[in-house]
Amino acid sequence: MSASAQQEVFGSKKAWIIPLLCLLAGGALIGISTNLAKYAGEIGLTPLAFLFWSITGAAFILFTYALLRHELPPLNKPILRYYSIAALVSIAASNLIFFSAIPHVGAGFVALIISLPPLLTYLAAIVLRIEQFTKLRALGVVAALAGAGVLAARKFS
Template identity: 55%
Template structure:
């Protein structure tokens, strides 16, 4: 395989694999809510489990994440805005707005990420890439607007769900702009997951100690049946696979290409919610899915990162 083909194949394969895992993740969150597992507990223990898996893989390969002031800052901020906060919002909302709508919401970051990358000089404006982002975002917006037009929609949880993509876009930009020099993708993934798990445990401990563990913010997991534990194990596996590919995608694709992760997740997650979880199919699902697919296709042509990126973006070595 030539170098140019590899530069396209690696990010595309990572995008499709991690996006599929993301779509599965939102549906596991709904199943967990139906099984009586609080969103914070489900997310926290799944992240901690995935941390253990990735740290184990890194230890075997002798590629544990370096710990210093620079990487600690990176892990904490990336873990907060790129994983802990947006996922907690999404997981808490899934029982109120449905797994399908949550899957759609994670398709929104491309536009925010693209604008941020242009403003920061991470890439140069290109009509093809801009068209791809607009099409992918347009498909997601179409599906979301039609969802909001349905009766008995909980506006608060819709707003909470739609705030998650903004945090994800901030995380996309931050991880590229502040990538620690000389650190490989597989060394960053366990560090970010570990920081996210610590943040979630702190939140759960504070809420339990001072507020009596309000609904949705408890770390307790039901142990009277096997389903909750099995769902956490399934989510742990999903997170492990997704974040193994996540930083490879970030490195080789750049922040805008990475932001399409949610669009792929929507294509996978919405049909699962409809076909396997019995959710009513969103109006315009076929049209929205086609727009998203075309948008992803336009961004996969040529250099995934776009021309004119600054030195702040990690290299492809």
């Protein structure tokens, strides 16, 4: 077996590690952000102020990273309009709703609600035949939805 063939086989065996680590890190960050939002409310910071500082901090980190790599994004009128609309629709508005709901329903319930769209997206992709049905993925979606159902039922009981 050639060196490139061995490297290809070795790489495919460990190909699941990076997606798994990204999934775990993303889940942990969602949990941390909702708990931080709860704590921010307890110390008197409004959801809008917490959202502002969160997004400003993330933007600063990303800008610094891009600056260090000499990969700044283009800044022209159409791009800035896209950035503004995408930030408002996909980040600011939804997170403001979530952070405002935390004092009323709890951080755990909000984190649970945040985790549902990817699951429902997978189901929609199967219905629209964008994604192939896979038993293992379907089992994962069913387990996640069952867990969400148990947590939701426990919250409302």
